[in-house]
Amino acid sequence: MNLKLDHQMFLVLNVVIGGLVLASVIGFILSRRVKSDDGRATIDNLNARIRAWWIMIGIFSISFLIGPAGSMLLFAFVSLLALREYVSLISTARADHRTLFWSFFVFTPLQYWFWYEGWYGLAVILIPVYAFLFVPIRLVLAGETTGFLDRAARIQWGLMICVYCISYAPALLTLSIPGYFKQDAKLLLFLVIVVQLSDVFQYIWGKLLGKRKIAPAISPNKTWEGFLGGVTSAVALGTALYWMTPFPPLVALAMSLAITLMGFAGGLTMSAIKRDRGVKDFGNTIEGHGGILDRMDSICFSAPLFFHLTRWFFVTHPGWFW
Amino acid sequence: MRWVNCRPSSRQRVYFANHTSHLDFVVLWSVLPRLLREKTRPVAARDYWNSGVRKRIAVNAFHAVLVERGDKMADGDRLTAARHTLDMLLEALGEKNSLIVFPEGTRGNGLQVGPFKSGIYYLWSKRPDVQFVPVYLSNLNRILPKGEFLPVPVISRVTFGAPLCPDANETKDSFLAKAHDAVCALRDV
Numbered sequence: 001m002n003l004k005l006d007h008q009m010f011l012v013l014n015v016v017i018g019g020l021v022l023a024s025v026i027g028f029i030l031s032r033r034v035k036s037d038d039g040r041a042t043i044d045n046l047n048a049r050i051r052a053w054w055i056m057i058g059i060f061s062i063s064f065l066i067g068p069a070g071s072m073l074l075f076a077f078v079s080l081l082a083l084r085e086y087v088s089l090i091s092t093a094r095a096d097h098r099t100l101f102w103s104f105f106v107f108t109p110l111q112y113w114f115w116y117e118g119w120y121g122l123a124v125i126l127i128p129v130y131a132f133l134f135v136p137i138r139l140v141l142a143g144e145t146t147g148f149l150d151r152a153a154r155i156q157w158g159l160m161i162c163v164y165c166i167s168y169a170p171a172l173l174t175l176s177i178p179g180y181f182k183q184d185a186k187l188l189l190f191l192v193i194v195v196q197l198s199d200v201f202q203y204i205w206g207k208l209l210g211k212r213k214i215a216p217a218i219s220p221n222k223t224w225e226g227f228l229g230g231v232t233s234a235v236a237l238g239t240a241l242y243w244m245t246p247f248p249p250l251v252a253l254a255m256s257l258a259i260t261l262m263g264f265a266g267g268l269t270m271s272a273i274k275r276d277r278g279v280k281d282f283g284n285t286i287e288g289h290g291g292i293l294d295r296m297d298s299i300c301f302s303a304p305l306f307f308h309l310t311r312w313f314f315v316t317h318p319g320w321f322w
Numbered sequence: 323m324r325w326v327n328c329r330p331s332s333r334q335r336v337y338f339a340n341h342t343s344h345l346d347f348v349v350l351w352s353v354l355p356r357l358l359r360e361k362t363r364p365v366a367a368r369d370y371w372n373s374g375v376r377k378r379i380a381v382n383a384f385h386a387v388l389v390e391r392g393d394k395m396a397d398g399d400r401l402t403a404a405r406h407t408l409d410m411l412l413e414a415l416g417e418k419n420s421l422i423v424f425p426e427g428t429r430g431n432g433l434q435v436g437p438f439k440s441g442i443y444y445l446w447s448k449r450p451d452v453q454f455v456p457v458y459l460s461n462l463n464r465i466l467p468k469g470e471f472l473p474v475p476v477i478s479r480v481t482f483g484a485p486l487c488p489d490a491n492e493t494k495d496s497f498l499a500k501a502h503d504a505v506c507a508l509r510d511v
Contacts, residue, residue, distance in 0.1 A: 080475070088477035094431070094467055100474045283477060 008244045009186055013061060016193070020057065023050050042207070056295070060192070064185065068173045069116065071188065075170040076112040080104065081292040082162040085282040089274075090154050095144035099135055099155055107131050108163050115171045123171065127164040132156055161300050162293070168303035175307075177314045180246040190245050191259060191306055194238040195298050198260040199267070202230025219271040227264060234260045246314055258309060259302040266301030270294070323353040326511050327484035328455060330355050334420055335453045335485070337362070338442055340505055341424035342432040342463030345473075350422050350457060351384060353480050363414055364422040367391050387414045391427060408444050415449060425501065432463030435506050443497045446488065453485040456501065458508035481508045 027047040034043050063074035087100060107127060114123035136152045172188045180187075206226025214222045238256025242249045270293065274280065283291025313320065339350060347364035354362055364380075368388040371380040380386040389407040415421055423445075425438035446454060461478035483504055488497055 084475050084477060087474070088461065088464075092464065094463075097464075097467055097470055097474060098472070101472050104474060 006183065006186075009189060012186075012189060012193070012241070012244060016057060020050070020053055023053070064189070068170075071170045071173060071185075072112050072116045075166060076108060078292060078296065079108055079112070079163045079166045082166060082282075082296055083108065083158055085291045085293045086158045086162050089277050089279065089282060090158070092154065093144060093147065093151055095142040096139065096151055096155065098142060099138040102134070102138060103131070103155060103159055103163075107134075107159060111163050111167050112170070115167055115174060118174050120174070123167070127159050131159050135159075165300040165304050166296060168307045169299055171307055172303075172310070175311060175315055177246045177310070178318055180314075183246075186244045187246075187310065190238070190241060191303060192299070193241070194234055194256050194259050195263045195302050197237055198230055198234035198263050199298055200230075201233040202226045202264070205229030205233070215268060215271075218268055218275060222268070222271075231257070231260045231264065246310075251313075255306065255309065259306050262302035262305050263298030266298045269301070270297035323480045323482075324511075325482045326508065328482045330358060331453075332358065332361075333453055334415065334418065334451070335362075335455050336415075336420065336442070336445065337422045337455050337457050337482075338425050338501060338505065339422070339457035339459050340435045341426045341429050342459065343429065343466045343468070345462050345466050346424065346429075346459055347384065347386070347422050349459065349462060349478070350480060358420070361418060362420040362422060363387050365389055365411065365414075365424075387411065387421070404441070404444075407441065408448070411441075411445055412448055415445075415452065420452075425498075429463075429468045432461075432467070435502065435509075438498045438502050440494055440498065442501060443494045446492075446497060450488075450490070454488075454501065455485050456483040456504035456508060457481065458483070458505055458511075460509065481511060483508045483511075 027043070027050050030043050031047060034040055059074065063070035083104060092100060111123065111126055114126060135155050136148075139148065139152055139155075169188060169191060172191065173184045175184055175187070177184070177187075202222070203226070205228075206221065206223050209225040209229065210221075210223035212224040213220060214224050214227055235253060235256040238259070239249055239253040242252035245252055245255075247255060270282075274282065281290025282293035337350060339346065347366065351359060351362060351364055364384055364386045366380050366386045366388055368390050371377060371386065372388055380388065387410060389410060390403045411421065411423075423442060425442045426436040427439045428436075430436045442454070446452075458481045459478070460481070461476050464474065464476040465478060466473045486500060486504055488500060492500070
């Protein structure tokens with residue numbers, strides 16, 4: 001795995017930055033023209049989001065240029081921040097302290113180290129098997145039985161979502177796809193662009209046309225119009241980007257569809273947790289967006305599926321399907 | 323960090339907070355603006371903070387005032403110790419310093435705020451000109467609870483409330499109740 005900046009990646013990054021410039025200009029014009037209080041709040045939030053996008057894309061691009069180690073470190077750090085937001089939000093007991101310490105400072109670094117070393121077998125079972133068993137054992141040793149299953153499940157869930165699932169994104173860099181050597185970085189970029197733009201498109205379509213709520217009990221801002229418009233736009237965009245991936249156009253379409261649907265499901269699931277805990281966002285780390293986990297929720301769910309689909313059809317069983 | 327009905331000020335103040343973790347005074351002190359930090363001294367228990375590395379942290383880095391805790395003393399000793407403590411606090415307060423105190427006297431479990439010891443009342447009766455500012459520290463007990471030495475990075479929050487405005491004829495119990503309520507009220511803001 002090697003992340004030299006080939007001309008395709010260079011082109012895509014430039015287009016992304018161009019898009020941001022465009023968004024900033026539109027945001028600026030809107031902030032001049034909208035006068036009503038309600039509209040102002042929406043535009044201020046929009047501009048805060050755009051500013052945060054500049055920072056996020058800046059950090060992402062720099063880690064990208066450093067190479068695989070940079071990407072692994074970035075996502076490991078994102079996992080730690082996400083786990084921190086998750087643990088802060090759910091209630092944990094005094095007796096969970098040592099188990100939480102292990103989760104933050106042993107399992108999270110190990111997970112990313114295994115991926116970095118390319119130890120696929122260990123990386124895919126570390127948390128679902130070993131951490132899964134370790135958590136209840138460590139909790140038993142702490143000697144507190146009140147809410148035992150609850151407490152164990154909460155910690156296991158946090159590790160799975162915030163560490164295991166997120167780690168699949170940089171794990172794309174470890175795939176050695178025949179005919180696509182040393183270009184894996186573009187696959188990660190593809191995933192991030194499709195997932196994040198799907199969120200952005202859903203937000204825009206929802207704001208423009210949104211009427212029929214898709215899940216009023218869970219996330220009142222999500223509408224059918226936003227969902228369908230967002231998924232269609234993101235899939236169209238993903239298909240149009242097929243040349244930066246190892247996929248033929250139709251496969252790029254199917255992959256984009258899988259990514260956006262899982263991303264949507266992820267956003268909805270994480271909303272259910274927030275609703276259950278009575279908060280709107282996981283934190284306030286990113287201005288306008290809420291916490292890291294609010295931004296990562298769709299990646300959590302789409303990265304594992306995208307990784308395994310790609311691995312199955314293009315690494316272990318190339319040509320199996322057609 | 324949030325300031326609710328209260329602003330950072332260079333006035334002399336006593337910040338009093340709930341106590342759940344060794345991190346408490348470090349965190350409270352570090353969220354103050356730089357200019358105020360230089361003049362703000364935490365009050366800590368001598369029996370814990372007066373040896374080795376702990377002493378170096380408390381005394382050298384934070385200019386902590388180390389005081390005796392009365393819990394384990396005979397009644398007579400306790401009275402002398404309490405007088406001595408009060409004198410030390412008054413001296414530390416001096417003309418321009420502020421103090422950080424934890425009136426519960428020991429670390430709680432983070433769920434309820436324990437009863438306040440009377441020291442803060444005597445401090446107020448000697449120096450009613452000083453502002454008494456309630457502070458609520460949330461989640462610090464989850465970062466580093468009592469009896470643990472390895473921290474877990476949970477998001478925590480420091481909430482400053484409006485300074486107490488006691489009547490001139492406040493009794494000990496009514497003052498302590500007011501102070502206790504002021505801290506608890508910040509929990510749900």
